[in-house]
Structure formats: C-alpha cells, structure tokens
Amino acid sequence: xxxxxxxxxxxxxxxxxxxxxxxxxxxxxxxxxxxxxxxxxxxxxxxxxxxxxxxxxxxxxxxxxxxxxxxxxxxxxxxxxxxxxxxxxxxxxxxxxxxxxxxxxxxxxxxxxxxxxxxxxxxxxxxxxxxxxxxxxxxxxxxxxxxxxxxxxxxxxxxxxxxxxxxxxxxxxxxxxxxxxxxxxxxxxxxxxxxxxxxxxxxxxxxxxxxxxxxxxxxxxxxxxxxxxxxxxxxxxxxxxxxxxxxxxxxxxxxxxxxxxxxxxxxxxxxxxxxxxxxxxxxxxxxxxxxxxxxxxxxxxxxxxxxxxxxxxxxxxxxxxxxxxxxxxxxxx
Amino acid sequence: xxxxxxxxxxxxxxxxxxxxxxxxxxxxxxxxxxxxxxxxxxxxxxxxxxxxxxxxxxxxxxxxxxxxxxxxxxxxxxxxxxxxxxxxxxxxxxxxxxxxxxxxxxxxxxxxxxxxxxxxxxxxxxxxxxxxxxxxxxxxxxxxxxxxxxxxxxxxxxxxxxxxxxxxxxxxxxxxxxxxxxxxxxxxxxxxxxxxxxxxxxxxxxxxxxxxxxxxxxxxxxxxxxxxxxxxxxxxxxxxxxxxxxxxxxxxxxxxxxxxxxxxxxxxxxxxxxxxxxx
Numbered sequence: 234x235x236x237x238x239x240x241x242x243x244x245x246x247x248x249x250x251x252x253x254x255x256x257x258x259x260x261x262x263x264x265x266x267x268x269x270x271x272x273x274x275x276x277x278x279x280x281x282x283x284x285x286x287x288x289x290x291x292x293x294x295x296x297x298x299x300x301x302x303x304x305x306x307x308x309x310x311x312x313x314x315x316x317x318x319x320x321x322x323x324x325x326x327x328x329x330x331x332x333x334x335x336x337x338x339x340x341x342x343x344x345x346x347x348x349x350x351x352x353x354x355x356x357x358x359x360x361x362x363x364x365x366x367x368x369x370x371x372x373x374x375x376x377x378x379x380x381x382x383x384x385x386x387x388x389x390x391x392x393x394x395x396x397x398x399x400x401x402x403x404x405x406x407x408x409x410x411x412x413x414x415x416x417x418x419x420x421x422x423x424x425x426x427x428x429x430x431x432x433x434x435x436x437x438x439x440x441x442x443x444x445x446x447x448x449x450x451x452x453x454x455x456x457x458x459x460x461x462x463x464x465x466x467x468x469x470x471x472x473x474x475x476x477x478x479x480x481x482x483x484x485x486x487x488x489x490x491x492x493x494x495x496x497x498x499x500x501x502x503x504x505x506x507x508x509x510x511x512x513x514x515x516x517x518x519x520x521x522x523x524x525x526x527x528x529x530x531x532x533x534x535x536x537x538x539x540x541x542x543x544x545x546x547x548x549x550x551x552x553x554x555x556x557x558x559x560x561x562x563x564x565x566x
Numbered sequence: 567x568x569x570x571x572x573x574x575x576x577x578x579x580x581x582x583x584x585x586x587x588x589x590x591x592x593x594x595x596x597x598x599x600x601x602x603x604x605x606x607x608x609x610x611x612x613x614x615x616x617x618x619x620x621x622x623x624x625x626x627x628x629x630x631x632x633x634x635x636x637x638x639x640x641x642x643x644x645x646x647x648x649x650x651x652x653x654x655x656x657x658x659x660x661x662x663x664x665x666x667x668x669x670x671x672x673x674x675x676x677x678x679x680x681x682x683x684x685x686x687x688x689x690x691x692x693x694x695x696x697x698x699x700x701x702x703x704x705x706x707x708x709x710x711x712x713x714x715x716x717x718x719x720x721x722x723x724x725x726x727x728x729x730x731x732x733x734x735x736x737x738x739x740x741x742x743x744x745x746x747x748x749x750x751x752x753x754x755x756x757x758x759x760x761x762x763x764x765x766x767x768x769x770x771x772x773x774x775x776x777x778x779x780x781x782x783x784x785x786x787x788x789x790x791x792x793x794x795x796x797x798x799x800x801x802x803x804x805x806x807x808x809x810x811x812x813x814x815x816x817x818x819x820x821x822x823x824x825x826x827x828x829x830x831x832x833x834x835x836x837x838x839x840x841x842x843x844x845x
Contacts, residue, residue, distance in 0.1 A: 318737035318741040
C-alpha cells in the first residue's frame with residue numbers, strides 16, 4: 234500500500250514562492266521521479282511530502298489520509314539522503330534499527346527486519362561497524378537499508394547517488410531498480426540527472442521554477458515533450474531548436490529536432506554546413522555543425538565516423554521526428 | 567632563493583616568535599612557582615633564582631594550609647566554576663540550537679540581543695546586580711556567584727555554538743525526525759556530540775575568567791563560608807605587610823585545578839574532531 238495525492242501544494246519562504254501549486258497523483262507501487270534544474274523546488278517538494286517542511290497551503294494525502302498535521306515519523310515514510318545522514322555514534326545495525334526502536338517495535342522483530350535488509354544489500358559483514366569505517370557506497374547502502382527496515386508506504390530518495398563516483402552510481406542505480414521490483418513499493422525519487430530519471434522511472438515529473446512542466450513516462454517525455462523546456466531537458470545531447478521562419482515553415486515559432494534524428498552526408502542533403510567540432514565516444518560520434526539554415530546544429534551518429542573539423546557536409550532531419558512549438562513554447566500536436 | 571630552501575628559515579622564525587611568546591606568557595607563572603618554594607629573605611634578595619637547599623622553604627604552603635580555611639576556599643571555587651560551566655554549556659547550547667535550527671519571527675534580533683553581552687561588560691551592572699541579590703536574599707551564597715557567572719558566560723557561548731551548529735548537516739537532523747526522534751533527542755544525541763570541540767572551546771573560555779575573578783566574590787560573597795581561592799589569597803595581602811610566601815603559595819595551588827580542567831577539555835577538543843558523520 235502506498236498512494237499519494239498532492240493538491241495545489243504551495244510553499245513560500247517569506248515572499249519567495251518556491252512551489253506554485255503542485256497537483257500530483259502517485260499510484261501504489263509506482264516509481265516516480267522528480268527531475269529539474271537546481272532550484273526548481275524538487276527537493277522542497279520532497280521535504281513537504283516527508284513533513285520536514287510545512288506546505289504554505291494545499292493538501293497531502295498518503296493512502297487517502299490527510300497528512301498536513303502528521304509528524305514525519307508517523308507518515309509511514311522513509312527517506313534516503315544525498316549526504317547519507319547516518320548517525321555517527323551508532324553501528325550499522327543500530328542505525329538501521331533506530332526508527333523501529335523509537336516506534337516501540339519489539340527487539341526480535343527489529344533483528345529479523347535488519348537481518349533481512351542487510352542480506353538484501355549484502356551488508357552482513359559490516360553490521361558491527363560505525364559509519365566512519367565504511368566507504369561512500371557502503372554508507373549509502375546502509376542509508377537505503379535504514380529505509381527498507383521501516384517497511385514504509387512511501388520511499389523518498391533525495392538525490393541519493395550524487396555523492397557517489399560514476400561506476401558506483403551505475404551499480405547503486407541497478408540496486409535501487411532491483412529493490413523496486415522486489416519490494417513493489419511506492420518510490421519517489423529526486424534527481425537533477427536525466428539519465429537516472431529515464432532509467433529508473435515509471436513516471437517522470439519535470440519541474441521548473443516551482444511548477445510542473447509535464448508528467449509522463451520516460452518515452453512519452455522523449456517522444457512527445459509538451460513544451461520547449463521539457464524537450465530541451467530530456468535527451469542528451471540537447472535537442473536542436475531552430476527558429477521556424479529560417480526553415481520557411483509557417484504555423485510554428487520553433488522547430489525542434491533531436492541530434493539522433495539528423496542524418497549526415499558528404500554529397501547531398503537539406504542543410505549545407507561546416508563541421509566545427511567532433512566528439513568520438515566509440516558507440517556514438519557527436520558532430521557539431523554550423524549551417525546557414527539552422528546555425529549551430531548538434532548531430533549524433535551511431536558508431537564511428539571519420540568527420541573532421543572544417544569538413545563540408547549536408548544534414549537532413551528525419552521529417553517524422555520533428556517537434557513543432559508555438560509562440561508560447563508549447564508543443565503543437 | 568628557492569622555495570624549498572627558504573622554508574626552514576621561515577619555520578625557524580615562526581618558531582622563534584612562538585617560543586618568545588611562550589616565555590613571556592609563562593614567566594609570571596614560573597616566578598610565582600619558584601618563589602613559592604623559597605624563604606622570605608630569599609624571595610627579596612634573589613627573586614629570579616631557583617630554590618637552593620639553603621633557601622628552600624615550605625613556610626608559605628604551611629601558612630596557607632594552616633591559616634584560614636583554604637580547602638574550603640578551593641571547594642567553593644570548584645563548585646562555582648563547575649556549576650557555572652555546566653549551566654553555560656547547557657543553556658548556551660540550547661539557545662544556540664534554537665537560533666540556528668528554527669525559523670521564527672525575530673530570530674536574528676534575538677541572536678543579536680543574546681550576543682550583546684559580549685560587547686557590554688557585566689561589571690557595569692554590579693550595583694544593580696548587588697541590589698537584586700540583596701532583595702533576593704542571595705548575598706553571601708555560592709548561588710549568587712553561579713547565577714552571575716552563568717549570565718556572564720552565555721553570550722559568547724551562544725555566539726560560538728550557534729555558528730558551529732549551523733555546520734551540522736541538515737540531513738542528519740531530518741533523518742532523526744523521520745526516525746521519530748524528539749527534538750530533545752536530536753539535540754542531545756545527534757547535534758551535541760558533533761559540536762563537542764566547540765563545547766570544549768567554550769568551556770575553556772568560560773572557565774578561566776570565572777576561576778580568576780576577584781570582583782564578584784568580593785562584592786557578592788565575601789563571607790568566610792563562601793570565599794573563593796582568589797579572594798582567600800587576599801587575606802595575606804595587608805595594607806602594610808604582605809606575606810609573600812603565603813600569597814605565592816596560594817596562587818601556585820590555585821593554578822592546579824584549572825590545569826586539570828583544561829587538560830580534560832583539550833582532550834575533548836582533539837577527540838571531537840575525529841568522528842566522521844557525513845561525507
């Protein structure tokens with residue numbers, strides 16, 4: 234069990250409005266990711282759901298129950314923090330068991346649950362250690378274990394992978410994905426990393442400046458971005474935006490085309506241009522062009538290609554994959 | 567000159583300066599200690615000399631321990647100092663936690679108000695304090711001293727501790743709240759252990775002026791039963807004759823407890839730094 238309804242959540246610090254009316258429905262067992270640039274209010278929203286901040290107005294319901302006046306410990310949630318936030322004076326085992334102990338759970342039950350969680354995260358050899366004696370990855374696993382032990386209705390993750398190095402990040406990401414499959418729990422996850430968002434989420438919530446830009450599955454956001462912001466935020470390298478009038482198209486203000494939806498040829502094509510820079514990534518080759526028609530254009534080619542700066546090339550966009558945006562930056566469907 | 571060669575020269579100068587400062591700072595202590603072990607005539611004839619078998623004398627210590635109630639004075643000083651430090655640390659840390667952790671109307675103003683005492687010496691209020699103590703019937707009690715010293719120590723304690731508490735990870739406190747710890751538990755079990763080095767600093771800064779103070783014991787608690795060590799040592803200083811042996815011996819003895827307390831706190835200072843909480 235674990236559903237969440239947010240209704241017109243507003244949060245202001247003094248005169249500074251951080252959340253401007255958030256409506257959101259999360260179903261039981263969903264993995265929802267809040268993504269957006271820094272300062273967009275995603276962490277604040279998570280803290281409001283956790284009860285660490287009070288919303289200025291609006292209603293929060295977990296499993297249908299109004300939570301506005303419920304303290305964090307009684308909301309049936311567990312949270313994993315970016316900085317791990319382990320209790321430095323407690324062993325791994327006590328760190329994981331503290332929440333249950335505070336709630337008055339009997340000792341046998343705590344031990345079973347801690348054992349189960351530590352087994353799941355392969356933390357058994359470290360149970361007697363203190364956080365200072367663990368590596369970053371191990372500390373984050375303990376923090377995740379602390380959340381699992383509580384058997385919450387709602388898991389909240391606040392940028393849990395940001396402090397880990399790249400290899401560890403991929404590994405922990407897989408672990409979290411596996412955990413979600415096994416526990417079938419509702420998870421809400423905040424990140425500014427769109428790769429994490431695309432790979433983990435059932436549903437992505439794109440936030441910008443305290444408001445929701447779009448809610449959808451990763452592929453919906455990729456294929457049908459609702460506006461220029463979402464189109465630019467999802468996908469890497471970023472989508473190319475070209476003023477429509479330069480291409481002689483009417484009825485739209487901006488045309489968007491993803492770098493992977495442009496073909497390059499040395500002989501012929503729609504837009505003639507000159508190569509400025511090439512990035513060889515092995516699996517991909519990213520080519521930056523300066524064309525008369527579009528200005529700077531990023532093209533992503535699969536596999537290895539022998540383009541070099543100053544080469545003259547022709548680019549042709551895939552007509553079916555063009556995105557059209559109106560004067561208000563909204564997508565034209 | 568290359569950097570590698572100039573480094574030892576610079577280090578030597580730095581050490582020279584530090585050694586010079588140490589000598590200046592320790593000289594009065596040295597003089598007091600040395601002369602407390604000499605006979606009266608030796609103190610005056612050769613104040614700088616170390617005690618030799620012919621000038622060595624324990625007459626000062628004998629006078630101090632036989633005359634007056636020095637053990638009692640020590641006890642008074644210890645009670646006042648330890649109780650004041652404890653209260654300053656407890657209330658100072660609590661106020662600092664409230665100021666750094668909670669957003670409420672007038673937070674900044676309250677912080678400034680509490681820090682005001684750093685700039686205004688408490689002795690300016692002596693007359694009012696005395697009147698208050700008389701009215702409350704607290705004159706000639708250790709309580710009066712403890713109250714005054716607690717008030718005197720709080721501003722600096724709050725100032726230092728609130729700065730330190732701002733550095734304690736918010737996530738840690740949030741994690742505690744989600745795990746159902748009360749605000750008191752978060753304060754005592756999560757935050758206090760992490761600011762222990764700052765607490766030790768505050769304790770040292772609070773302790774020394776209290777132990778050495780002559781002003782308030784003289785005014786608020788001059789009675790025989792409540793005399794502190796510094797006040798007790800005054801009885802050997804007369805208008806016409808001063809018993810230097812006794813004065814120097816009393817002062818030498820008075821150094822000891824402060825040193826013990828200092829060693830305890832400085833241990834904490836070092837130990838506090840080595841605990842790893844968050845990355």
